[in-house]
Amino acid sequence: MNLRAMRAIAAKDLAVVRRSKAVMLPLIIVPLIMVLVLPLVASFAPTFANIPGASDLGALIEQMPESFQAQLAPFDEEQRLVVLLLVYMFAPLYLVVPMMVASVIAADAFAGEKERKTLEALLHTPTSDTELVLAKLAVGFVPAVVVAWSAFVIYAVVANAAAWPTMGQIFFPTAMWWVLALLVAPGVAAFGLGATVLVSARVSTFQEAYQIGGLVVVPLVLLVVGQAAGVVFLSTALVAVIGVVFWVLAAVLIGLGLRTFRRGELLARG
């Protein structure tokens, strides 16, 4: 394995990503919304608890499993609302961060390179197909995990600080969130990468790759809807299972990507 070449490819791709506004803007804005705006809004939710529809949250809590209701028992009504939102409802949204970062960077690294007509020169270098794919995967995976973990830390600080007037205690992160950040977030990033690599080999532009690859966010949307509808409840155990599922899916997709990535076929497709 030519690690030096792989490092060079990864470093170049990161440098290129950093200089692209089209790529960097979503990488900055989306995590900021997730880790700053959402916890701030949720922390002030008790202020708006009397608005029409707010009482639905109480009804929602009543539909939750008894174990979950027991977890909320120590809290008063306002605190329950904060915990429900910051700890449970926003958990699937947090996973959008690693998935989006991984997908955007991978789309730029594969399809973007095609679009900029720099791919052929790279294919003519003394790198194997495996080395090329792994270098490009690393370019997406490492920043995705770093951003996700940074977002986790910032989210924890902002949530505890903003909700302090209501909570009066440090309530975050919970065990479920530790599992979410340490196990599921990297798995989701790997899943997003695997999907984007497969898509990128078959499209010509960054936008196409990003848009088609964006379909990988569907499982996260289903989780959000499932929680809001009271169908799914993200317990620590379920989150761990979800993490394992994402890792398995990621392994399948990346394995498929490694098996199907052929420089000759890329050139033949043009």
Added chain:
Amino acid sequence: MSDTVARAPSSPVPAKRAPPAVIETHALGRRFGETVAVADLELRVERGEIVGMLGHNGAGKTTTVRLLNGVLGASSGGARVLGLDPWRDGVALRRRTGVATETPAVDDRLTGRQGLTYFAHIYGVPAASVARRVDEVLHIFDLADAADARVGGYSRGMKQRLSLARTLVHEPELLFLDEPTAGLDPVAARALDERVLSLRASGATVLLCTHNLVQAQALCDRVVVLEHGRMVAAGTPSELAAGLGAATRVTLELTAPAGLDVAALLRDVAGVHGVEDATAAEGGDAPPPDDPSAVRDRRLRLQVDDRAAIAAAVARLVNAGAGVYAVEREAADLEDVYFALHERNGAAA
């Protein structure tokens, strides 16, 4: 996953032949579905040669480079490049080759220096030498002043020069140059030609794919001409001209009575073609229509198959009363050969 491109299915090139060629192909072919990109290519390039590969767009030049550098699998036939099987030993082969692709291929968002450093690391230039080597190629291609500017701000010619600098950063033994002068101004193109010649002097071998027949004539030891993926000719330009019977151009300057149709006189002379009275077109002394007996200077342009045809043409003119005082002969150049080939193959098709 395999790291090799699909192996060509048929017999390999015979391994023992001395001295070993840098490139040797045997019935090499590549199809894309029903489309034949390269067919039955028999090519041998010796060390230190500059070989031009000529052909229209879609003739198969770029596909041939991709096949020979092991990035595209063959559908048929075999090849050995620098003694290696391009498909089985692709990584090892590509360490020793450099490919200037048709597009500049250095990212606009990097500086020139960053782009070259990136490729130097991928090609395995010793880490301690990377900065020095990058500076060298920047200097060679007159890019030192723009080295730390973003490539996006480069002119097309600068990008092309950067692409060539990239190709040479690891000092390859074999260079594939695919339309290297596209977008270059004449001064830059000449500098590139000089660079290519100096590469040959240092022992490198060059396969030059080009539409630029003047460049090919000036640089190449031999040329191969591709049409629709098939090699239709190979050799030095003069060999090709002789093989094709490509006509030599001749200009005759003479004096003759204004009423004598000198062009018509030559049209049935064996080995003479394309006779054209260029007197008026070239500002000569055109005969006034009212004085057919007046002797005027005339200029004729014609094409001849051989020297005997020139002698026959001159004799015919002299016998008809003309005085031939100058014969200017211009040997067929690569352009003549190329178009003669194209006409012949077009007629055959």
